[in-house]
Amino acid sequence: MDLNYSAEELAFRDEVRAFLDEKLPKDISAKVRGRGHLTKQDMERWHAILNEKGWLAPNWPEEYGGCAWNAVQKHIFDVECNFASAPRIIPFGLAMLAPVLMKFGNQQQKDHYLPRILNGDDWWCQGYSEPGAGSDLASLKTRAVRDGDHYIVNGQKTWTTLGQHADWIFCLVRTDPDVKQQEGISFLLIDMKTPGVEVRPIILLDGAHEVNEVWFTDVRVPVENLVGEENKGWTYAKYLLTHERTGIAGVGSSQAGLDAVKRMAGSEIHNGRPLIENPHFAARMAQVEIDLMAMSTTNLRIISKAAVGQAPGVEASMLKVKGTIIRQEINDLARRAAGPYAMPFPSEAVEGDNDPIGPEGAGVVSAQYFNNRKLSIFGGSNEIQRGIIAKVTMGG
């Protein structure tokens, strides 16, 4: 055991820092720090910069153009990107669909889609959830009926993150309604430009347009867009979920978030002293920091084990639950630190030509607090994760 970074790891960290310093556009990092909304172009621009460096796909094997980083390298990259206020990498194509295609897709699909994902030619979104099928995903109803060389798709997906930007959607659809739920699901790739696909915005409680409903009315999808075998989609979906959970602990994001809280608490004055010196606030901060220090090591322990071929099963659920609790606690601290300045609505507090209202970063704290309630709901809710942990460890 050695808790220190090796010389190579330190060199890697310096390389990442230098790269971010030089290549991360200042207008983009300013937006990530809370001075505005990232546009589709911003996100694509950052993807292209990472791709040019060969750092867009930390989890992909080298043969497909990935970095094949080990756990420590991924951790370092995550932490440094967050401290530099880099946008998160949009996961749908890179971290969700790609691993499925690599494992279950045919050669033609791999050759066609994987390079396009890296190059940013296609923006993907995830079409799993439906109004009636959230935690109970296997009850999904969107129907795909074979008609010659096509499937005819009818139904509705919901909560589709950034679907308004997407060119393609990967969907779970029901191809056999007469068998056990899990055995009648297929994994289908659908071009969003196909007639009959309609995207309707859902506005979240913080005012953001981040998710959508996607409606399918007699949408004709070529059969070659089926991934793997018909009615085997549930297996692929579960495989994808294990990948969705890598990075779920959000250690880098929490560390940067806590740092921002400390900065704000250092400048806010409470009863004549900096808030950071207030015993109650200091205790709240210390408590989270202590949890986060342990989480950083828990995360590294678990992902290093996975890297040598032991899939993180129940441990991934543990990372998700504890990691999201920590992130949400930091969001709560940030809103407390901002005091009355947590009240303005963010678009009016931080955008436009005027100076932001209140202390640096305060304008977005309440929006982030509300928006990040999602962390414990999506990607398998924390209740579902606890159910998995209980089932795996106690049987039943």
Place this chain on the structure above:
Amino acid sequence: MNFDLTEERQMLQDTLRRYLADKYDTATRNAILDSDAGMSAEIWTGLAELGVIGALFSEADGGFGGAGFDIAVVFEELGRAGVVEPLMDTAILGGGLIAALGDEDQKLLVEEIIGGGLHVAFAHGEPSSRYDLRRVETTVAADGDNVVLNGRKAVVANAEAAGQLIVSARESGAAGDADGISLFLVPADTKGFTMRGYAMMAGGRAAEVTLDNVSVPASARLGAAGEALPAIETAVVSANVALAAETMGAMESATALTKEYLMTRKQFGRPIGTFQALAHRMSDLLIELEQARSAVINAAGHLETEPRIRDMQIASARNLMGRAGRLVAEEAIQMHGGIAMTQEYELAHIAKRITMADHRFGDTDYHLERFIALSAA
């Protein structure tokens, strides 16, 4: 002891609840949130006509209520419906301060407020004052028969709609001193005011207000020079009762919506409320709601007692509401899943009202510290 509402208050509660159920559904309210004014003139008039504003003032001040339980009854209902109209700003703070400190002429404004014809904003907090009521750095200087005000006021709720602003300024002493603070009644169209208005996260509007040589007659002063702090503290005590009651009302709605949803939403072939992992947490929310109800009663019932006891009850109520409110808002969203994350859904707004109340006149920690300090005194 008797925990029943008087007949009058019961009537007030019933009438207000019916009015809001009728006139203030989710769609109407969400349209109000999207509007430029951030509030509805029609609702405001409606509330005035129902006597809701009058219920917040004593008979001596031209109303027919004004006690702690009147405030609690009204604000519980406003909280249940997620009302964003600024009753606390115009009536409790604005009207309350004018009624407490005003001379005969100034007090005429209270009548206008009760009638629904005037909005007031309390421009007290400053960029570096946070929740500290004494930290006033805005200056006032005599200039012949006039006084001249200079300074900045932060997150002034209802500033743009107000016909009159009550501005605090320091006559003497240092930023944190108790003595030396005065209040001035300043018409909104006075030269030298700049406002940067914005919508707030949980509805309503506020503004950053800059005073650049704002000149008003010395007779605009409310009460004696430099002695306004006790009146400010008393008005804020009432505002805290209002905030606690409003939060409690919002918690009632949040728990009712959640209970209903747990019984109707099905996953895995059964109502999600049948999963014990959720059922027990729902029970906890109901327990906290009862505690919250008691905290509001304690606070409202001590509004007129001696300051130390009163202030302890207020601090304890706001601290408890902060903790219980956070639990209810977060758990209600979590147990709903994605649906509660949408702006359209009633709970989203209710949860924001609960949470953002923790940012006015002291948060959970601030009131904990107050309680500790007062207990030791």
